[in-house]
Amino acid sequence: MINSKDSISSFSFIFIVPIILFLHSCSESISEKELVEMEDVSFDYSLQFNDTDIMNSDSLYYQLTFDMVGIESLNMSIDINDLAYSSLQIVDIDSANQMLDGKLPVSAENMNIRVSFKQDNVIIAEDYHTIPKAVKLEVLSISSSLSDKYFDTLFAENKFVNNSNVIYDKFKKYDFSNTEVIILNDISSLSEKIIVELQRFLLNEGYIFVIMNNNIKENNELYYSLGYPKVKAVRGSTRNQFFSLDDKGFLEEHSFTSLDLVNQSEVYRYFQFKNDEKEFAKIMISTGDPLLLEKDILGGKIFFLTTKNDSDWSNKSFSLLLDNILDRVLFQRLLTDES
Incomplete structure (x- = not known):
């Protein structure tokens, strides 16, 4: 009682x-x-x-x-x-x-x-x-098209996030000095200009979250400049098979309610890597391949998601799980600001 x-x-x-x-x-x-x-x-x-x-x-x-x-x-x-x-x-x-x-x-x-x-x-x-203290994190979501409003919707009610969503322009010179988290959403290639600015951003302890793109495997020099994993192939096929997920303690560390979403989420397609990236894996796919990587690069952190929030790549539960993953990354950034 x-x-x-x-x-x-x-x-x-x-x-x-x-x-x-x-x-x-x-x-x-x-x-x-x-x-x-x-x-x-x-x-x-x-x-x-x-x-x-x-x-x-x-x-x-x-x-x-x-x-x-x-x-x-x-x-x-x-x-x-x-x-x-x-x-x-x-x-x-x-x-x-x-x-x-x-x-x-x-x-x-x-x-x-x-x-x-x-x-x-x-x-x-x-x-x-x-x-941690309730402060606004300055987040910049860079997408290939403004038709993707996912991040505007996701962060609409978030008390800790001030998000701006822009279309990627390879000719533009970006200034990330007032940004704490950058989301690269389905970008197929990165120019030398933005690579330099992203490196400078990481040197200032910035966080980058990458939702990978089909064509990024053509840009393998990013392995040396930003720690991008080298893509071997896209594995899986639309809805003909699915793969379950296994959280390696990444979500559980700060959310004991996320387990159900992990168990309910299914991935149909994902990027398989040439090199063994398991030491950086925070969430795994049942095939033994990583779903989420976390790497310490140049004093900052960069995360790589190997599937997409897309009905051809993952189920509806994964969309909610992605919300949890992003909240976990942002909370980690809040703790970094406190230290």
Whole structure:
């Protein structure tokens, strides 16, 4: 049974702490049976915060799973920026793997969250989690055609993103000095001018997210200048077969609700690489090929998505998964700004 004084919410950081409390009395002898009963006291729990919630919501989702044995009750308290926010009494109901969840309000400032578990006013476990300050990330989406409004729609409700969507012009000289994240959406080739500017952008710790294009394999010099993977071929065929996905901890690190989308998403076609890029893979395809790469290049980061948000390349669930992937990348950038 859970007795709550206030409602609560959540964020994405996972810690699992087993706590075994041993009772001991020095004043009298204890039978072996009594000793076993006294030692059978434990409180095991996993507390998770769904960090990426803050990108599109005013609250942070959390989930507590616990199993307590031989303990009548514990007090769980949540402090935000050293001020008491909520308190719960957790009572043993002789049931393994109990769960409770809730939401925490998100403010515009940094939030330091402390969660403490107390027995008889003694702290037996506590941990800390930080929510970054709510600031606008300057994002520039460069597409081959303005007919692709995907990113305008995606970021419309995002509190952390100020997105501009432009058509790529190989003759234009770009200035990325006020940009933090660049999305290269289905661009078939890059001019020497923009390659130099992208290198300068990475040197300033910028983030680049690349949705690959069929013809980019003709531009293999990008392997040396921007770390582009060398494409061997496009594998798969429209809807005749599909491949499942496996998150290697990339999404799970900051979103414990993304697993269902990963399981529901299917890829029909993807870019297969000439070289082994698995060391950079964050999400894998069931064929053993990467779906998402993350590389540290020139002081910044560049991500490569090997399929498309297109009905000929992936199913509807993948469109939602791509939203999660981008939120995860943007949240990572927020953390970089905080450090």
